[in-house]
Amino acid sequence: MVQAASVFALAAVAAVQAAPIVHYIKGDHQSTNTIEIVGGGEAAIGKHLYVSGLRDVATGPNYCGGAVISPTTILTAGHCAEGDWIEYVSIGSHYLSGSKDGERIKVKKIVHHPKFDMDTMVYDFAILELANATTVTPIEVLFDEKDAAGAPGVLGMARGWGTTSSGGSQSNVLKEVGLKLWSNKDCQAAFDKLNEPGLTPVDVTMICAGGVKGEDTCQGDSGGPLTVTKNGKDVLVGLTSWGLGCAEAGLPGVYARLSYAKDFIEPYLPKPAC
Structure with a gap:
């Protein structure tokens, strides 16, 4: 979906039954590896400003x-925040680069x-504190494991x-893809069928x-939001973390589950009005 993440890039480094294993390997965050949405379409302008x-x-x-989870806080994946490369956050923009909007x-x-843990990818979360508050409305975080x-x-988004097909040119506009x-x-059973003992559990x-098949985040959009719809609005349930292959049938992508980071995230959320 976007360019390779931080000083750790996602790359296909092996092949298992036609599905390359996507690992995080040390590299340059400005590498030519792309992070792609496969099978997605352009998101509505101005609708998902968070x-x-x-x-x-x-x-x-x-x-x-x-x-955006509060006016001064961005939630992203822990592996994205490795190294000292993040200087700015672009908020509310429809575009990959520049300053046309947002x-x-x-x-x-x-x-x-x-x-x-970079090796096991557990608790793949990081907080970015902003120097100034954004005017964009934060997205609600869904922590309740029992919430239907x-x-x-359920269909997530x-x-x-990134690109709309594996190996294509990178998109300059925000895109989205629906994923159940x-x-x-x-999920573990699907990976176990590959008989690859070195895979991350x-x-x-x-x-x-x-x-x-044909619909996926491919090589990430590391740190990007996985949302579901509740009462007609987006709520955040995960962050793009890791995966196997790219848009392969029967192989889901793996996201950081926000319900297991409530104690870490909650102090940064807006306080309820009295």
Whole structure:
């Protein structure tokens, strides 16, 4: 969906039954590897302003995704925040780069989840504290595991910037793709069928979505939001984290599950009005 993430890029480094394993490998965040939405379409302009892009220069391209969760806070994936490359966040823009619309705000502090592990990808969360408040309305975070809005089988949406087909040219506009949520049990079973002992296990801190041929996040949109609809509006349930292959039938993508980071995220959320 966007350019390769931070100093850790997603890359296909092996092949397992026609599905390349997508791992995080050390590299340059400005590498030519692209992060793609496969099978998606252009998102409605101005409708999902909370979707954010992480940049090293104010008007440069987005190298990772994120979401506005408070006027001064962006939530992204922990692996995106490795290194010191994130300087700005582009908020509310429909475009991959530039300053045609939206806001560019300086990042003043980066906080990783204390349990984030780059090897196992557990607790793949990071907070970006902004130097100035955004005018964009934050997205609601869904923490309740029992809420039917985030149950297996529900249609989620992933959004970001990238190509509409594997290997195509990168899109300059925000795109989206619908992906059904999986149970962790079914997700792990799908990966187990590959008989690849070195694969990262599907942990309770993860949520899976997709698995329909030709529709997927491919090589990430690392840190980008996975949302569901509740009471007619988007709510945040996950962040793009890792996966196998690209838009392969029966192989969902893996996202960081927000319900397992409530204690980490909640202090940054807007306080309820009295």
